[in-house]
Amino acid sequence: KKFQTRACDTERLIDLLNSAINKAQEILSARNYTDATPDELAHMAHVLGINAVKYSDLACHRTGDYVFSLDRMLQFEGNTAAFVCYAYVRVQSIKRKIGANLEQLLHSTKIDLQTAEEVELALQTVQFAEILDDFVNELLPHRLTEYLYRLAEKFHTFFHNCRVEGTEQQNSRILLCEAVARVLAQGFELLGLKPLEKM
Numbered sequence: 001k002k003f004q005t006r007a008c009d010t011e012r013l014i015d016l017l018n019s020a021i022n023k024a025q026e027i028l029s030a031r032n033y034t035d036a037t038p039d040e041l042a043h044m045a046h047v048l049g050i051n052a053v054k055y056s057d058l059a060c061h062r063t064g065d066y067v068f069s070l071d072r073m074l075q076f077e078g079n080t081a082a083f084v085c086y087a088y089v090r091v092q093s094i095k096r097k098i099g100a101n102l103e104q105l106l107h108s109t110k111i112d113l114q115t116a117e118e119v120e121l122a123l124q125t126v127q128f129a130e131i132l133d134d135f136v137n138e139l140l141p142h143r144l145t146e147y148l149y150r151l152a153e154k155f156h157t158f159f160h161n162c163r164v165e166g167t168e169q170q171n172s173r174i175l176l177c178e179a180v181a182r183v184l185a186q187g188f189e190l191l192g193l194k195p196l197e198k199m
Contacts, residue, residue, distance in 0.1 A: 016068070021049035023070045028199075036198070044199055048074070048082060051193045055081035058191055059145040079149040081193060084184065087152035087159075089199045091181040094164050100174050109171040111179075117158040122176060124154045128183045132190075141191060148187045155180050 025045035036044070052073040059079055076082045095102070113119045131147040134140070155177075164173040188195050 017050055020053050020070055021046050023074055024049035027074055047194045047196055051081035054193055058141040084148045084152040085196055087155040088181055088184045088195045090159055091177045092197045094177055097165055098174055102178055105171055105175055111175050112172045115162055117161050121154045121158045124151050125179050125183055144187055
């Protein structure tokens with residue numbers, strides 16, 4: 001249904017986006033990013049705010065209605081852009097800490113799945129091509145957002161239960177993380193969203 005204000009005026013898209021960016025700025029400021037400059041925080045808020053609105057719209061069936069709620073759209077849990085983007089951010093953080101040469105690892109290391117979390121994450125990752133076929137054939141973008149959400153869920157479970165840095169499985173796990181990050185980045189690009197390196 002048409003989105004209107006209490007005065008029954010149609011809300012302008014630019015106003016909704018600016019409200020989302022301002023709300024994202026409040027949320028990020030409350031998280032105390034001491035190592036981020038004001039410009040970096042502003043950039044993160046801009047990307048996060050616009051991603052949140054776009055993702056929320058695409059996450060619903062194209063013929064369905066939904067309630068416009070910035071509080072819900074900008075949550076760092078559940079099927080939101082922030083939750084999915086945070087999985088990508090965590091991979092980038094792991095890569096920075098380890099400082100591994102990924103191109104070299106791609107030619108010298110095989111991914112060895114030893115835990116249930118690794119197996120589930122890998123299985124979710126390799127379903128990407130199948131999801132894309134459904135996405136294109138049925139023209140239902142919410143299929144892709146659902147997939148990215150499930151992938152982020154699997155990654156966060158892996159992240160909490162399977163240490164990467166300094167373990168015997170470090171090289172294998174960093175490649176698994178990189179595969180996840182590449183899928184997330186591709187999914188974001190297809191949806192018209194932007195990933196963040198830090199958040």
